[in-house]
Amino acid sequence: MQLPKNKDIIGIDLSEDKLLISHLKNSEGKKEFIKLVHYSTEGMKEEDVSVLVIKAIKELKVKNPFIVSVIPLHLTITKNLEIPSLDAKEIKEIVDMQSGRQTAYSREEIIVDYINIGVYRQSYTKILLVIVARDAVKRQFDIIEKAGFKVQDMIFAPEGITQICLEHQNKELQNVPVGIVHVDTNFTDFIISLRGIPIFTRSIPIGVKHFTEDKTKAGTKFVEEIKSSIETYQSEDIDSAPQIITITGAIDHVRELKAMLTATVQVTIQNIVYFDRLPLHPNCKPVEALVQNISFLNITSVFLTAQSLKVSLVPEEIKLKRVFEERTRQLVRLTVNFMIIMLLVGSFFISKTYFDGAYFKRLKEYNETIKAEAKILERNMERIRIIKHYLKNRGYALQVIAALYDIVPENIMLTSMKMDIQRNLNLKGTGRAMSNVFSFVSALEASDYFSNVQTNYTTSRKQGGKDWADFGISCVLESELEADK
Numbered sequence: 001m002q003l004p005k006n007k008d009i010i011g012i013d014l015s016e017d018k019l020l021i022s023h024l025k026n027s028e029g030k031k032e033f034i035k036l037v038h039y040s041t042e043g044m045k046e047e048d049v050s051v052l053v054i055k056a057i058k059e060l061k062v063k064n065p066f067i068v069s070v071i072p073l074h075l076t077i078t079k080n081l082e083i084p085s086l087d088a089k090e091i092k093e094i095v096d097m098q099s100g101r102q103t104a105y106s107r108e109e110i111i112v113d114y115i116n117i118g119v120y121r122q123s124y125t126k127i128l129l130v131i132v133a134r135d136a137v138k139r140q141f142d143i144i145e146k147a148g149f150k151v152q153d154m155i156f157a158p159e160g161i162t163q164i165c166l167e168h169q170n171k172e173l174q175n176v177p178v179g180i181v182h183v184d185t186n187f188t189d190f191i192i193s194l195r196g197i198p199i200f201t202r203s204i205p206i207g208v209k210h211f212t213e214d215k216t217k218a219g220t221k222f223v224e225e226i227k228s229s230i231e232t233y234q235s236e237d238i239d240s241a242p243q244i245i246t247i248t249g250a251i252d253h254v255r256e257l258k259a260m261l262t263a264t265v266q267v268t269i270q271n272i273v274y275f276d277r278l279p280l281h282p283n284c285k286p287v288e289a290l291v292q293n294i295s296f297l298n299i300t301s302v303f304l305t306a307q308s309l310k311v312s313l314v315p316e317e318i319k320l321k322r323v324f325e326e327r328t329r330q331l332v333r334l335t336v337n338f339m340i341i342m343l344l345v346g347s348f349f350i351s352k353t354y355f356d357g358a359y360f361k362r363l364k365e366y367n368e369t370i371k372a373e374a375k376i377l378e379r380n381m382e383r384i385r386i387i388k389h390y391l392k393n394r395g396y397a398l399q400v401i402a403a404l405y406d407i408v409p410e411n412i413m414l415t416s417m418k419m420d421i422q423r424n425l426n427l428k429g430t431g432r433a434m435s436n437v438f439s440f441v442s443a444l445e446a447s448d449y450f451s452n453v454q455t456n457y458t459t460s461r462k463q464g465g466k467d468w469a470d471f472g473i474s475c476v477l478e479s480e481l482e483a484d485k
Helices: 046-060 088-102 134-146 157-167 208-213 215-235 257-264 288-293 316-393 396-407 434-446
Strands: 007-013 018-027 030-040 066-071 076-083 110-120 124-133 151-156 178-183 188-194 197-204 244-249 268-271 412-419 424-431 450-463 466-477
Touching (some): 007 046, 018 046, 066 134, 088 110, 110 197, 396 412
Parallel strands (some): 007 066
Antiparallel strands (some): 412 424
16 A cells, blocks of 8 residues: 555544544655544444544544555454465465355455465465455445545555564564564454564454453453464464564553563563654644553554555455546546647647638738739830830831832832831832832842842732832841841
8 A cells, every 4th residue: 555645644443332543644755643533433323433434534624635444453354374376366366266265254245365474385375364254344434435535445454563563673583473462442463473574363352441340360361362372373383483472552551461471471572662652743642541441553553664565455346446437537537638639739730720821811912912013013124125125226117218228129119118026027019010020029139138038919000091010028127237237
C-alpha cells in the first residue's frame, strides 16, 4: 500500500465493540499523528455506527480523507503452509484452490491472501496464509461506505506491528526470529517475526479486560497460552525458536506479565511502551486511562512501516470493480484528451483556413489595385510606344514619296498610296498606256528601295476620246530607305 503525500490519512478499526480512529498527516516525507480517538459501539446497529463514523471524521476537520480499514489478528485465521512452487503466479493459484480446505467456511465465504516467508528445500515456498470471513470484511465496508467514505485498502494489522518492532530491535536480533505479544482490550496477539515479516501468528482470547476482572486466573491462563503458542510454532518447524519476546500494547495494567513469562519460558522478555515511540503532534495527548486499557498499535503501526505491506483483504469483486472504474476513468481521460486534440487540430485548420482566406482576400484586393494601376501603366506605355514610333518614323512618308518620285514615269499618275506598319505599300494610279504601267512596275523592281513588286490588277478605259490604263501595285518597302534617312 502506497500512502498518498500531502493528504489526511484515516485508520479505522471496527472490531469488537469499539471504534478506533487514527488521523495521520503525511507531508513532505514527515509522518505525524494529529489525533487518536476511541468510541464505544457496544449494542449499536450498523446504521448508528455509520453515523458515529461521520461524527468522528467531521470532528477531525478533514476533507476527502484517504481511509484504510485495519483487520486485527483475532478476526482472521492464519495457517503456515509449504507450497511446491517458487513462481508467484502458481503460488497464488494454489492458495486460491487450497484455502477452502483450511477452514470450515466455503471458498465463497472467505477472503484470502498470503505472506511469502521464504524458500524451503529449494523448490518449496513457505507462506503464512491469511483468511478472513467475508461477512466481517463486508460489515466494515458497509459501515464506512454508508458514512459516505471510500475504503482504499483493508490491511492485516500484524504486518505493521512486526515492522515497527523490528525498527526497535538490536541489530543482532534483526535477522533471527523474535516473539511479539501485543496486548489489547479483549485479545492478545502472539506473533513470531523474522526480518519484520510475521511468520507465525496466534490470537489469544485474553486481554486487559480479563486481567482487571481476575488477574491471577487470567495470568495463569495467559502464560499457558503463550507457552502453547511457542510449542505450536516449534512443532511446525517454521524456523528457529525466538531469541526474545517483546510485550507491547496496553501493558500498564499487566506489567507483571514480564516476570510471569520469564519464569515459565526460557526466553528473554522485554516490555516496550509503543506510545512513547509514535510520532505524535504536540496537541495529540490521549487520555492516560484510555491508553492503559486500549491499544492503538494496530491502527498506527501500519502507517509507519518502511516496507510495503503484502496482504490486502479487499474483496476480489471490489478490486475488479475498482480496476474497471480506473480503466473507465482512463478511457474517459483518453476520450477527453482525444477530443481536446481533435478540437485543437480542428481549430488550427479552421483558423488556418480563415487566415488563409483573409490573406487571399487581401491579395485579391491588392491584385485588383495593382491590376487597375497596371492597366493605366499599360495604356501609358502604349501611348509612349506610339509616340516613339511616330517620332521614329516622322517624315518617313515624304521619303517614300521622294523615292517614288524618282522612278515614276511622266505618263503615270498615282491616285492612291497606302503603307501599313509592316511597310507593305499599295499604289493605285492610271497611265496613258498599258506599256507605261509595265515600265513603272519594272522600275519599281529595279529599285533598291522596293521588293516583292506585284501587279494586282490592270484595266483599260477610254476617257475624252483617249485610252487610259488603271492599275494597282503592291510592294514592300526595304529598310535601306530608313538608313538613307
